[in-house]
Amino acid sequence: MKNELSVVVAAGSNWGIGYKGTQNLVISEDRKHFREVTGHGTVIVGRRTLLDFPGGRPLKNRRNIVLTRDSGFAVEGADVAHSVEAALELVSDGDPEGVFVCGGASVYRAFLPWCKRAFVTRIDAAPPADVFFPKLDRMPEWRLADPGEELESGGIKYRFQVWERVK
Numbered sequence: 742m743k744n745e746l747s748v749v750v751a752a753g754s755n756w757g758i759g760y761k762g763t764q765n766l767v768i769s770e771d772r773k774h775f776r777e778v779t780g781h782g783t784v785i786v787g788r789r790t791l792l793d794f795p796g797g798r799p800l801k802n803r804r805n806i807v808l809t810r811d812s813g814f815a816v817e818g819a820d821v822a823h824s825v826e827a828a829l830e831l832v833s834d835g836d837p838e839g840v841f842v843c844g845g846a847s848v849y850r851a852f853l854p855w856c857k858r859a860f861v862t863r864i865d866a867a868p869p870a871d872v873f874f875p876k877l878d879r880m881p882e883w884r885l886a887d888p889g890e891e892l893e894s895g896g897i898k899y900r901f902q903v904w905e906r907v908k
């Protein structure tokens with residue numbers, strides 16, 4: 742693949758990322774960060790995460806690839822892939838603006854082995870969660886390349902971290 746894949750995720754201190762189909766932690770500054778990181782690149786998301794986007798619509802100004810096993814699924818403004826391999830094939834020519842794996846939990850798990858970098862908004866809170874991101878801090882193949890400075894929003898502390906695959 743010409744372009745390495747990256748992950749973009751917001752995770753709590755226990756690596757929780759969602760609850761009952763939606764994000765369990767939302768920091769408004771993180772929305773802007775997400776837009777800045779993904780820019781005009783390609784985003785890969787699972788069908789359930791697409792449902793959680795505003796209006797259930799693909800993200801504007803980016804190429805959207807939606808994962809589903811439903812062969813009849815179609816949505817305007819997105820390419821559809823029925824397997825990890827099919828999605829990787831769709832991005833095999835790369836994207837000069839980057840290719841970003843944007844969740845949810847099952848898609849993060851499936852694509853992490855192909856990802857070189859992870860942009861993690863690490864939030865110092867752990868509200869109820871029923872889906873989790875893999876615990877990068879317990880995976881020897883990942884290292885915290887940039888811990889980010891401590892920021893605060895509405896009394897909640899968070900950092901924009903960058904993790905890199907080392908092997």
Ligand SMILES: NC(=O)c1ccc[n+]([C@@H]2O[C@H](COP(=O)([O-])OP(=O)(O)OC[C@H]3O[C@@H](n4cnc5c(N)ncnc54)[C@H](OP(=O)(O)O)[C@@H]3O)[C@@H](O)[C@H]2O)c1
Binds near residue numbers: 791844
């Ligand atoms: N905090 C964050 O940064 C963040 C980001 C994104 C999402 N989330 C949260 O994550 C949760 C959703 O995660 P989730 O794991 O339940 O759902 P998901 O990963 O968004 O979507 C799951 C669906 O994707 C399709 N899929 C997954 N793997 C596939 C594969 N290998 N081949 C073909 N299709 C595949 C299937 O769709 P079909 O059922 O149609 O076959 C599956 O049901 C929500 O709570 C959401 O808010 C959090």
